Amino acid sequence: MNELAVVPFHGYELQSWKGENDTVYVGMRHVCKTLGLDWAGQSVKLQKSKLFKDFIHRCDHRNSVGAVQSIIGLDVGMLPMFLAGVNCAKVAPAVRETLLVFQRECADVLKAYWFHQAPLPVAHKAAPVPIVGGGPSRSRLERLELLERVRVFLKEDDQYTEPVSKAFSAMARGLVFQEFQRVA
Numbered sequence: 001m002n003e004l005a006v007v008p009f010h011g012y013e014l015q016s017w018k019g020e021n022d023t024v025y026v027g028m029r030h031v032c033k034t035l036g037l038d039w040a041g042q043s044v045k046l047q048k049s050k051l052f053k054d055f056i057h058r059c060d061h062r063n064s065v066g067a068v069q070s071i072i073g074l075d076v077g078m079l080p081m082f083l084a085g086v087n088c089a090k091v092a093p094a095v096r097e098t099l100l101v102f103q104r105e106c107a108d109v110l111k112a113y114w115f116h117q118a119p120l121p122v123a124h125k126a127a128p129v130p131i132v133g134g135g136p137s138r139s140r141l142e143r144l145e146l147l148e149r150v151r152v153f154l155k156e157d158d159q160y161t162e163p164v165s166k167a168f169s170a171m172a173r174g175l176v177f178q179e180f181q182r183v184a
Contacts, residue, residue, distance in 0.1 A: 004061040004071070007113045010101055015071060016110050017059050024114045025057045025073030026106070028082075035102065036095045037086065043072060052078060076107045 002017040004027075012034050015027030028046060032039045046052045055075040063069045074082060083103040088096050 002059045002061060004059060005113070007110060009106060009109055010098075012098075014106070014110060015073075016076075016113070017061075017073065018114055019057050019059075019073075022114075023057070024076045024110055025059065026076050026079055026110055027059070027071045028074050029072065031079075031102070031106075035086065035099055036092050046072070046074065046082070052082065076110045079107045079110075 002019065004015060004017050007014040007016050013030070015030045017025055019025055028042065029039050032042045046056055052074065055078040057073050057075070059071045059073055060068050061071065080103060083099070083106070086099060086103075088099055091099055
């Protein structure tokens with residue numbers, strides 16, 4: 001059984017655990033419920049998607065009455081990709097800002113919790129503020145490499161092709177801008 005942690009996040013609670021090789025997972029049913037998404041549909045989407053199926057992990061734990069409960073989790077490295085596929089226009093207006101906060105910060109907060117690091121600062125207005133002087137952060141490079149690996153496996157008709165391509169392009173532009181600022 002995995003050690004299940006409840007991680008506070010902007011007044012919400014995230015269920016999370018560490019799997020093999022220090023991979024961090026987040027309980028997706030709870031995330032979907034928080035964002036007002038239909039769990040039945042999202043569960044099928046996760047399990048049938050060529051993009052996500054290799055990043056899903058089940059966690060068995062004892063609930064408050066002692067019964068064993070199974071939770072479906074997604075690797076936090078893939079969580080921003082999953083959340084990027086959620087259309088803000090299709091969620092309730094009251095949840096839209098929460099969705100944006102989840103898209104921007106959730107994965108970094110969970111990683112910080114498990115690896116005892118300070119979460120990365122987030123620019124909440126327009127584009128992220130470039131980091132000048134130190135080059136791109138390791139986490140940005142890791143995310144860019146992950147996006148590139150994912151992009152290679154996507155087909156043109158896959159529903160995630162466009163969001164992945166946009167995210168990859170935006171991150172690549174940001175890294176180039178950071179390097180330009182560092183050199184200039």
